[in-house]
Amino acid sequence: MSQKVISFHYKLTNTNGDVLDSSEGKEALAFLTGSNQIISGLEKELVEMETGDKKTVTVASDEAYGPKFDDRIADVPREQFPEDVQVGMMFSTDPQGQSIVTVTNVSDDTVTIDANHPLAGEDLTFDVEVTAVREATADEIDHGHAHGEGGVQH
Ligand SMILES: [Zn+2]
Incomplete structure (x- = not known):
């Protein structure tokens, strides 16, 4: 199938x-x-649409950011965090900054961190409007992403 x-x-x-x-x-x-x-649940709908089409798409969590896993939530000793740690702060747990955890609770001794995607377990609704559809270029297919306006510019 040709890519667009x-x-x-x-x-x-x-x-x-x-x-x-x-x-x-x-x-x-x-x-x-x-x-x-x-996310796959949104792409599935967009590929059926034409320029100018508008639609409200509801994507179940399974086809969005997946379920929330309890085993990705952990209590960590408070001294491992900065003094001013607060609920809602985000930290990366590896040097590349790939895995992000969110602080969900702070007590005297422990900090609860959640490594789930912030939107895990959520059903999401997208109001979308398609503004353009075109054939992908060989470079784009090679790179695995769109180039130009609204895409990767390099
Ligand atoms: Zn590229």
Whole structure:
């Protein structure tokens, strides 16, 4: 199947109706199909749409950021953290900054950290509007991402 580059505007809300992210006022986001650049539950819908189409897509957590795993939540001795540690702070646990943990509780002796993706276990709703669809270039397929406006520029 030929790969395409799809550009779209989006507004992401959770089940409470809180807006978590939006492309409003920014460039439309461009992605290369079939390259895991965006969550699978959203890509599945976008590939069926044409330029100008609008849709509200609800993606179950399994097709978004996956379930929340209890074994990724741990209590760590407080002295391993800075004095001013607070709920909501994020720390990376490896030098590359790949794994991020979020502080979810602070007590006198322990700090609870959660290594789940912040959106794990959440059903997500995307209001999307497709602004452009085109064939991917050989370079894009080679790199595994979209180039140009809204994509990777290098
Ligand atoms: Zn590239």
